[in-house]
Amino acid sequence: MKKSLGAKTFAYPTPVWVIGTYDKDGKPNVMTVAWGGICGSQPPCVAVSIRSATYTHGSIILRKAFTINIPSAAHVKAADYFGMVSGRKEDKLAAAGLTAVKSEKVDAPSIVEFPLILECRLIDHIEVGIHTHFIGEIVDVKADESVLGDEGMPDIFKVKPMIYEPGIRRYYGTGEFLGQAFSIGKRD
């Protein structure tokens, strides 16, 4: 028997992604989101939801570009900090001792110290309650050579991405290998 918990955002896992943008003056800013996910394969697209009150929101509209910077577990404090403070008030990257670099393919900065970056071009957005749901086409993925494994693909145990748990609001790491997709569930 299941218990009703009400209308809540209790979905597991949600990601821990740091959105990189340039403001109107070209100053880099970053903001952590958990409301997002891949939303298309051809072209590869990703969606993130951001409140209009944030500094990042205006920068995405203005520049029509953003990056998704995927932090490793070692960056948990920086990622949490980036979600609590507005870029209007603080230079968050400087405060965290991290470095912004211009992306190769979009008008947005990426974080040098984070292992995996998605460079995204804004292609659509819709309003969902108090959030704007931004759809970005992923025009390139950049990875540190140190996190690449078999066949030059990112190795999740080297990237060490985090999970956010939206109920009691905690961060978790990546767990054990469970199986190969499109294979382990095959029926004879």
Next chain:
Amino acid sequence: MKKSLGAKTFAYPTPVWVIGTYDKDGKPNVMTVAWGGICGSQPPCVAVSIRSATYTHGSIILRKAFTINIPSAAHVKAADYFGMVSGRKEDKLAAAGLTAVKSEKVDAPSIVEFPLILECRLIDHIEVGIHTHFIGEIVDVKADESVLGDEGMPDIFKVKPMIYEPGIRRYYGTGEFLGQAFSIGKRD
């Protein structure tokens, strides 16, 4: 120095969610997705992307409802199977030995054996390449009493949600506790 990997859907983590729908005849069907995420807080909303070729796609449009059934790691084989075969051809739940039950608040079935269910009412959809991106309002969350922990909230170590890794296409479990959000990153 980072290496360019091209325009790919290499975002970590992505979820492993099983979408439940009724078809035009009221037959329950399920399908696994990794393209999705929470997309709003007020009202609580979730987005999932599904190709128009799938059987699930037509059922969501018809019924304007779906469930997100979050499998535990123990259900990895069933979840993988649900993503490989069409409900047009097979009764996937019967084949996996799992049970559908009518949801309380939406016109969609949920899976009795899965620990956490989001009951969703379709409120919007947009086309993103070959996928339709469905926005659902989460009208209720149902959880097995056995996965509830402190303060009656879901305990992630009891739910045991999976991560999907879209590069080499593997499933992983939930890892270790890393920190309390909106707290661990506070600066003095």
